Amino acid sequence: MTDSSDWTINWHRNGVQVKNSDPNVTFSAENSILMITEASNTHSGNYSCKGQHKSKSFSTQDSNSLSITVNENKLKPTLSRQPNYNKMFPGETVTFTCRVDIASGWEFLWYHNENEIAASNTDTYMIKAITLSNSGQYHCKAKRGPFYTEKSDPMSLQVSANDPISTISKNPAFDPMYVGEKVTFTCSVDVDSDWKYQWYKDGEELPSSTEKTLIKTLRLSDMGNYSCIATRGATSTAPSEEMLQVYAIPQPFLKPETPWLDVFPTEGVKLSCEMDSSSGWKYIWSKDKQRVEADDTVSFGQDGATLSILSASAKHKGNYTCEGHLQDRSVSSSPSFELSLTVYEKRPKPVMTQDPNDKKVYAGETLSFECKVEISSGWEYHWYKDNTTLQVSGSSFKISSASSSNNGNYMCMAKRDKSMYHTEHSDGQNLQISEIPVPSLKLETPWLDVFPTERVNFSCGMEDNWIYTWYKDGKPIHADGTVSTYSDGATLNITSAAISHSGQYSCSGKLNSKTRSVTSHTSPGVTLSVYDTKPKLTLMQNPDYDVMYTEDSVFFSCHINVSSGWEYLWYKNGAQLSQSGNSHNISLQTKDTGSYTCQARRGTDTVFLSDQSQQVVLDVKERPQAKIILLTGWSEVFSTDSLVLQCAVQDSQDTWNYTWSKETEQINQLPSERHTVTPQNDPDQSLYTCQGIRAGRPSYSKHSDSFKTKNLLLKRRVLLSISGCLFFGLIAVLLGCIALRFFRKPGVTLL
The missing domain is CATH 2.60.40.10 (Immunoglobulins)
Known part of the structure; x- marks a missing residue:
């Protein structure tokens, strides 16, 4: 408290004043500090204090409360370990954690086999690389000041003297195995868990194989020596190995045992099937992809290795194949090559x-x-x-x-x-x-008169499959940097035309066959003209005034003097405009001032651009503004009931005539600088505008801002009304004074 010399402090626990009768409770001078020397459960509660003035009978409000809890039972910390493996190996890291869930400010003591460990007093104890000497029982306890908790329950740490051992098992355990079979390798470690696995084949790490099991659907490239290493922290097992033999499933070999594969009815036929591999194969026979079953004329040898037909008939003809199946395994070979057995039943046809x-x-x-x-x-x-x-x-x-x-x-x-x-x-x-046809020559691009660098495509066509030769002015054309043909020559492409490409073009065809020599006649000629320069554009302006004004319209037209198919591009100050077509119409604003050009182009895949036209410079100035001036002054407001308006063009030294409009409708009168508004010609008191006109340029001005006569006439009427009221008021006061003088009774004099 401030000025505490005039105050003494009273302490309360759970609303009851604390007395100094408790030997474990003491107070400082003026009772400003309460000290509990040896806490017990009776000291638990909510503590607060308030000041009592020493000389006056009043006190302060209670302070904020502070809760103190004194636990009756002695605390016992909880000990945990991470990782909590049953058995650990030298070099691994282990961390013990000691926790007291009540209160704070604890310091921790650590013990190994009942011997205190010289470690920091934090709640964790880490052994970064354990050894055999770290095996044993661990516990902890906590202290705060003079108070100590009980010891935690002990926790055992077992450090193995032997390295962990990993083993590999293979399922199924067949040897060899065949392509397409599925095999599962399992890597097992004899102790605990949390192992990470890495698989190797022929000593090379398999990067995507880090699980305990390695499952493969076998290919030939999977044959080799497989091993695995299990790792947990700094501990690794020695590699364990397993050899895997993988073979391609052999294809059975089918051959006839009798001399003929085209026979007549009643002849006998015998076929055999064998595998060039290990034993244990059984064979299945098919005819035209349908399984063959034994009957009164068809029989099989041991394991189905042979098929015998005792008496051939038409039903036995077809394509025979055999397949091998490995007993007790899901391994089947592909079908053998077919042997076709023919049994004639009718007259042959050449x-x-x-x-x-x-x-x-x-x-x-x-x-x-x-x-x-x-x-x-x-x-x-x-x-x-x-x-x-x-x-x-x-x-x-x-x-x-x-x-x-x-x-x-x-x-x-x-x-x-x-x-x-x-x-x-x-x-x-x-x-x-x-008869040999005559080829048809066509122009595939739009024009036969082109300009330098333009593209020209011709096509030559006939029915069937022909290879074409091209001619210009009767001489064969050879491909170069600008002339090319496709593989069959059906098209002739000139990628960049030049004067040298001018001439008459024709084509002929040769049948596309290595064994046939057929050549057509030459097609009729088509003449190609190539100009020596790019076309010239003409840009025209209408009207062609040097200076234009806002609200004017200007019309640009762009013309090219030769050929056709042109599209036009427009530019202002070098930047392309969105306008298209050979004309450009503008309703002018000042921002339209600039230098205008145009350019022509044609073509789609390959675009030809002309040079830009000459520049046309457009200078756009703001159209002058008309303004209405009220000529009737306030001094004339009592002597007239009309208003005189005057129109003038701002910032202009030219001579102007003026037209007047009322409510946007032009007033039918001769052009005049002034216009008079009277109650007779404007009873509704309307909006007026004016505009300047002249014979020169600009021929007209902008309309003036609207001028409203109603407000002025209203003000005039208000002034007249006020002046009238003042006048008649003065007359009334004067008459009242005269009347009072004549009609007031004479006063009485008292003696």
């Missing part, structure tokens, strides 16, 4: 082919036909045209320099001379000889 094998054969070409029976051997061939026998022998015949006389339907038939067994006739082949 196949006739044409070379070149095209529907369209051109006049002058050489072509040949070939007839072939796909089964068996010993055949002689006979040829027919339009059902008439041709005097041709052998399996083929040739037509040199074909013409329309060779048009017709061709077919063949085969016979075996010993049995005189003959086939059916082949399918007919209709031969039609066509």
Whole structure:
């Protein structure tokens, strides 16, 4: 308290004054300090104090309260350990933590096997690299001043003298294993947990494999020696190894055991299937991808290694394959290569082919036909045209320099001379000889008159597959830095035209075939003109005044003198405008002052730009402002009921005439500098504006601001009303005084 010499302090616990009868409670001078020398449960409570004046009978309010809790029972700290492994290894780090959940300000004492440890008095005790000597029982206790807690419950630390051991197991344990099988390696450590694992193959770390298990769906590249190392802090196990043999699943080999794979009914057939690998394989047979089952004519050898057909029939023909399956494992081979078994059941039909094998054969070409029976051997061939026998022998015949006389339907038939067994006739082949077409040359870009650097594309086309040659003025064109063609030459591209590219272009075609030599006639010519310079643009202004004024309109037009297809670009002071088209119309503001140019362009993929036009400089000035002036003065307000308005153009030395408008409607009168407003011509007291006009430029001014006559006339009427009231008031006062003088009674004199 301030000025505490006049005060004494009273102390209260739970609202009851504390007396000095308690031997464990003492007070300082003036009772400003209360001291408890040996606290007990009776001293618990809420303490407060207040001042009592020594000479006057009043006291202060209670101070804020302070709560003190004295625990009856002696405290016992809680000891924990991190990490809390049952068994630890030399070099690992361990941290003990001692906690007292009540109060604060504690200092901690640490014990190992009942011996106090020389450690800091904090609540944690860390051993950064434990050794065997750190094994044993640990506990702690806390103190605060002279007070000590009980010891914590002991906690055991076991440090192993032996390194941890990791082992690898493989499931399944087959050796070898095959591609596609799944294998799981497991790395196990004989003690505790929280191990981190790293897997290795052939001594090389597997970066993404850090789990306890390593699962793989096997590939050939997975064969090798696998090992793992388990790590926990600074402790690592010695590597444990496991060898994995991985083989590709072999493909079975299918072969015929009888001489023929094309047989006739009742003949026997035997096929065998074998694997070039370990034993334990069983075989499954398929025909045309359908599983073959044993019946009265089909049987299998041991483990299905052979398939026997006792008496062949049409149902046995097809493509045979076999597959190997490893017993007790989900390992299956891919199917073997197919063996096709043919069982004839009807007369064969020869196949006739044409070379070149095209529907369209051109006049002058050489072509040949070939007839072939796909089964068996010993055949002689006979040829027919339009059902008439041709005097041709052998399996083929040739037509040199074909013409329309060779048009017709061709077919063949085969016979075996010993049995005189003959086939059916082949399918007919209709031969039609066509004339060589003339190519069509087209311009793919829009213009045949172009400018330097513009792009030009031609196309040359015919039906079917042709390779094209290009000519300019009758001479073959060769590709260079600006002229190119695609692989078949169907298009000719001039990427940057020059004068040298002017001329007549034509093309011819050659059939795209390694075995056929057919060349077309040359197409009609197309003439390309290339100008020697870029086109010139003309920019015109209308009207073409040197100085323009705001609210004026100006029209720019941009023209180019040659060719077509132009788009126009507009610029102001060098910056491109959004305007397009060959004209640009502007309703002028002062910000439109500047230098204007235009430019032309055309093309899409490759854009050609002309040079910019000459500059047209536009100077835009602010249009002068008209202003209304009231000529009627306040001194005239009592002598007239009309207002005279005058119009003038600000900051202008030119001679102007003026027009007047009332409520935006022009007043029908001769142009005049002045306008008079009277109650007769404006009973509604309207808004007035004026505008200057003249024969020169600018021909008109801006309208003046609106001028309202109602406020002025109202003020005039108010002044007239006030003056009238004053006048009649004075008359009334004068008349009253005269009346009072005449009608007041004479006074009485008392003696």
